[in-house]
Amino acid sequence: MASNTKKAQKFDAKKSLETVEEQFQTLQILNEEGEVVNEAAMPELSDEQLQELMRRMVYTRILDQRSISLNRQGRLGFYAPTAGQEASQLASQFALEKEDFILPGYRDVPQLIWHGLPLYQAFLFSRGHFQGNQIPEGVNVISPQIIIGAQYVQAAGVALGMKKNGSKSVAITYTGDGGASQGDFYEGINFAGAFKAPAIFIVQNNRFAISTPVEKQSAAKTVAQKAVAAGIPGIQVDGMDPLAVYAAVREARERAVNGEGPTLIETLTYRYGPHTMAGDDPTRYRTSELDNEWEKKDPLVRFRKFLENKGLWNEEKENEVIEKAKEEIKEAIKKADAAPKQKVTDLMSIMFEEMPQNLKEQYEIYKAKESK
Amino acid sequence: MAQMTMIQAITDALRTELRNDPKTLVFGEDVGVNGGVFRATEGLHKEFGEDRVFDTPLAESGIGGLSIGLALTGFRPIPEIQFFGFVFEVMDSIAGQMSRARYRSGGRYNMPITVRSPFGGGVHTPELHSDSLEGLMAQTPGLKVVVPSTPYDAKGLLLSAIRDNDPVIFLEHLKLYRAFRQEVPEEEYTIPLGKADVKREGTDLSIITYGAMVHESLKAAEELEKEGHSVEVIDLRTISPLDIDTIIASVEKTGRAMVVQEAQKQAGVAANVVAEINDRAILSLEAPVLRVAAADTVYPFSQAESVWLPNYKDVIETAKKVLTF
Numbered sequence: 191m192a193s194n195t196k197k198a199q200k201f202d203a204k205k206s207l208e209t210v211e212e213q214f215q216t217l218q219i220l221n222e223e224g225e226v227v228n229e230a231a232m233p234e235l236s237d238e239q240l241q242e243l244m245r246r247m248v249y250t251r252i253l254d255q256r257s258i259s260l261n262r263q264g265r266l267g268f269y270a271p272t273a274g275q276e277a278s279q280l281a282s283q284f285a286l287e288k289e290d291f292i293l294p295g296y297r298d299v300p301q302l303i304w305h306g307l308p309l310y311q312a313f314l315f316s317r318g319h320f321q322g323n324q325i326p327e328g329v330n331v332i333s334p335q336i337i338i339g340a341q342y343v344q345a346a347g348v349a350l351g352m353k354k355n356g357s358k359s360v361a362i363t364y365t366g367d368g369g370a371s372q373g374d375f376y377e378g379i380n381f382a383g384a385f386k387a388p389a390i391f392i393v394q395n396n397r398f399a400i401s402t403p404v405e406k407q408s409a410a411k412t413v414a415q416k417a418v419a420a421g422i423p424g425i426q427v428d429g430m431d432p433l434a435v436y437a438a439v440r441e442a443r444e445r446a447v448n449g450e451g452p453t454l455i456e457t458l459t460y461r462y463g464p465h466t467m468a469g470d471d472p473t474r475y476r477t478s479e480l481d482n483e484w485e486k487k488d489p490l491v492r493f494r495k496f497l498e499n500k501g502l503w504n505e506e507k508e509n510e511v512i513e514k515a516k517e518e519i520k521e522a523i524k525k526a527d528a529a530p531k532q533k534v535t536d537l538m539s540i541m542f543e544e545m546p547q548n549l550k551e552q553y554e555i556y557k558a559k560e561s562k
Numbered sequence: 563m564a565q566m567t568m569i570q571a572i573t574d575a576l577r578t579e580l581r582n583d584p585k586t587l588v589f590g591e592d593v594g595v596n597g598g599v600f601r602a603t604e605g606l607h608k609e610f611g612e613d614r615v616f617d618t619p620l621a622e623s624g625i626g627g628l629s630i631g632l633a634l635t636g637f638r639p640i641p642e643i644q645f646f647g648f649v650f651e652v653m654d655s656i657a658g659q660m661s662r663a664r665y666r667s668g669g670r671y672n673m674p675i676t677v678r679s680p681f682g683g684g685v686h687t688p689e690l691h692s693d694s695l696e697g698l699m700a701q702t703p704g705l706k707v708v709v710p711s712t713p714y715d716a717k718g719l720l721l722s723a724i725r726d727n728d729p730v731i732f733l734e735h736l737k738l739y740r741a742f743r744q745e746v747p748e749e750e751y752t753i754p755l756g757k758a759d760v761k762r763e764g765t766d767l768s769i770i771t772y773g774a775m776v777h778e779s780l781k782a783a784e785e786l787e788k789e790g791h792s793v794e795v796i797d798l799r800t801i802s803p804l805d806i807d808t809i810i811a812s813v814e815k816t817g818r819a820m821v822v823q824e825a826q827k828q829a830g831v832a833a834n835v836v837a838e839i840n841d842r843a844i845l846s847l848e849a850p851v852l853r854v855a856a857a858d859t860v861y862p863f864s865q866a867e868s869v870w871l872p873n874y875k876d877v878i879e880t881a882k883k884v885l886t887f
C-alpha cells in the first residue's frame with residue numbers, strides 16, 4: 191500500500207487531465223439578455239453585417255417551421271429540424287468566404303443554402319430526388335452526409351487539396367456530439383493536424399444524439415478538449431451566441447489560411463424539435479425543464495435584444511424578413527414540384543462515366559417499363 | 563398464443579433470452595431508454611436495467627469491437643446496428659474479426675454474438691438506410707446470416723441465433739416490422755438456423771427467395787395459380803449456410819426454378835443459389851434458372867424506389883418465362 195501511494199505521487203497521470211479540463215472554458219460574448227459580456231472578443235462586424243446575420247437567423251427559423259409543416263403534409267421527405275441551432279449553424283457559415291468548402295451533416299442544410307444552394311434544391315434533397323444533390327457550379331459544398339463522421343475525414347482531404355493548390359480557403363465540416371465519438375472524427379482531426387491542413391471542424395453539441403445524452407458519449411468533459419490529443423487548437427463556445435460562434439470560426443479561418451492548420455470548435459447548443467420527422471419522440475428522453483432552460487438561451491431572442499438596443503432591429507424589419515421567407519419558400523416549393531419525375535434510368539445513367547454491360551442491358555428493360 | 567407484429571416478436575425473443583441467460587447483453591445506439599429507433603428493445607431497459615441493456619457511444623466500429631471483447635470475457639452480446647447501411651463502419655469487426663476469431667484461435671474462442679440490424683427498402687429513408695447488403699455478409703466465411711420474413715419465424719430464429727456459439731448476422735426487413743400480425747406462441751421455441759421453409763407447396767415451379775420478397779413471391783404464386791400454375795415458394799430464412807437439401811428436393815420435384823431477391827443483381831445471394839442448383843440438379847431442370855433482382859445501381863434516391871424495387875409483377879413476368887421455356 192505504502193509503495194503504491196508513493197508511486198502515485200511520483201507519477202500523477204491524472205494531473206495532466208485536470209490541467210486540460212480546467213483550460214476549456216466556454217467562450218461567450220453575448221449573454222442571454224443580449225448584453226456584451228466580453229468586449230475584448232467582439233468580432234469586427236459592420237452594422238449591415240450584424241443585420242444580415244439576424245435576417246438569416248429569422249429566415250431560417252421560418253424555414254424550419256415551414257419545413258416541418260410541409261413534412262407533416264407529406265410535401266417534404268427526410269427532414270432534421272434546426273430550430274435552436276441558428277447561431278451555431280448560420281454564424282459559423284457567416285464567418286466563411288465563398289471559396290471555402292462546406293462538408294455538412296444531415297442537419298446542416300441551412301449552411302448550404304446561405305452558401306449558395308438554391309432553396310428548391312434543398313427541398314428536392316429532402317424529397318429524395320437526385321437533382322437536389324446536383325450542386326451548382328461555383329457553390330462550394332457537397333450534399334449532406336448521412337453516415338455520421340464520414341464528412342470529417344473527407345474535410346481533411348478537401349483541406350489538404352486546398353493547401354496543395356495554394357488556395358487561400360478552408361474546408362469546414364460539421365457533426366454532432368454523437369458524431370464526436372466516431373473513429374472518423376478522430377481520424378479527421380488527426381489527419382488535418384498531421385498535414386497542417388486548413389480545416390475547421392465544428393461539433394454542434396446539442397446534448398443529444400437522437401436519444402443518447404452527451405454524458406454517455408465520452409468520459410471527456412468537453413468535446414473541445416479532444417483537440418489536445420490531435421495536437422490542434424480547440425475551443426468551446428456558447429453555441430446560442432452568434433457573436434461567439436462567429437468570432438471563433440473567423441479566428442480559426444485566419445489561422446488556417448495562414449498555414450497554421452486546423453481547429454476544433456465545439457458549439458454548445460440545443461435542438462428544440464425532434465431528431466428528425468421520422469417518428470422521434472423527444473419526451474421519451476428529455477424533460478420539459480431542460481427544454482425550457484435552453485429555450486431561455488435562444489439565439490434569436492438575445493441577438494434581437496442586442497440589435498434593438500443598438501437601434502439596428504425592430505418588429506417591422508423582422509416582419510419583412512418573415513414575409514419574404516414565406517414568399518420565397520412558396521416559390522421554391524413550386525419549383526421543386528416542377529422537377530421532372532425521377533426515373534430509374536436517370537439513376538442508371540449517373541452511375542458510371544460510361545455505362546457497363548449489365549447496366550446497359552437493364553437500362554433497356556427499365557426504359558420499356560417507364561414508357562408504359 | 564398472441565397476435566404479434568414482427569417487431570413485437572423480436573422484442574419478445576430478446577426479453578425471453580435476457581430472462582433465460584444472465585450473460586446476454588443488449589446494446590447499441592438508442593436501444594436503452596429510447597427502446598431503439600424502431601422500438602425493438604422497448605421496455606427492456608426498464609426490465610433488465612442499465613447493466614444488461616445499454617446505449618453505447620455513437621460508433622459502430624466500437625460496438626463491433628466491444629461485442630468481440632465481451633464475447634472473450636464470457637458474455638453473449640446482442641448488439642444492434644441501427645441501420646444495416648452503417649455496416650461499412652463496422653465491417654472490420656464483423657468480416658475481419660468476429661468471423662475469424664474461432665478459426666484464428668484454433669477453435670479456442672467462440673464468438674456467440676448476434677448482430678441485429680434493420681435493412682430493406684420501400685419506406686422512403688435517406689441514403690444508406692435501406693440497402694440490402696446481406697450479400698456482403700453471405701460472402702464472408704465464418705458468419706451465419708439470417709433474414710426472417712414472418713413474426714413467427716423471427717422469434718424462433720432469433721432465439722436460435724442468440725444461443726448459437728458462432729456469430730450470426732440477423733437482418734430485419736424494415737417494411738416487415740409492422741406489415742402484419744401473426745400468431746406467435748408466448749412460450750419459447752426455436753427454429754434451427756440453416757433450415758429453409760416451404761411457405762407454399764406447388765408442383766410446376768420453385769421460387770426460392772427470402773425477406774420481403776417472400777411476400778411478393780407468395781402474391782405472385784396466388785396470381786399464377788389462377789392461371790393454372792402450381793408454384794412452390796421456398797423461404798430460405800438463412801442465406802448462409804444455405805439449406806441445399808430443401809432447395810434441391812423442390813427443384814427435383816418441379817423441374818423449374820427461379821430466385822428472387824430485393825438486392826441488386828450483381829454477384830448476389832440469388833446468383834449463388836442458381837449456381838448451387840446448376841451444380842447439383844441440372845439434369846432435373848426443364849428450363850434455365852432465372853433471377854428477379856433489383857437493378858445494378860446504388861440503392862435509389864427514395865423517389866424512384868417503388869419502380870426500382872422488385873415486386874410481384876416482376877416475379878410473375880419471370881415465372882412465365884421459366885414456365886413456358
Ligand SMILES: Cc1ncc(C[n+]2csc(CCOP(=O)(O)OP(=O)(O)O)c2C)c(N)n1
Pocket residue numbers: 297336337338339365366367368369370394396398399400465591620622644648651
Ligand atoms: C454511421 C452512422 N451511425 C448511425 C447513424 C444513425 N443516426 C443518425 S443521427 C444519429 C445521432 C446523431 O447525433 P449527433 O451526432 O449528436 O448529431 P445531431 O443529430 O444531434 O445533430 C444517429 C445515431 C448514422 N446516420 N450514421
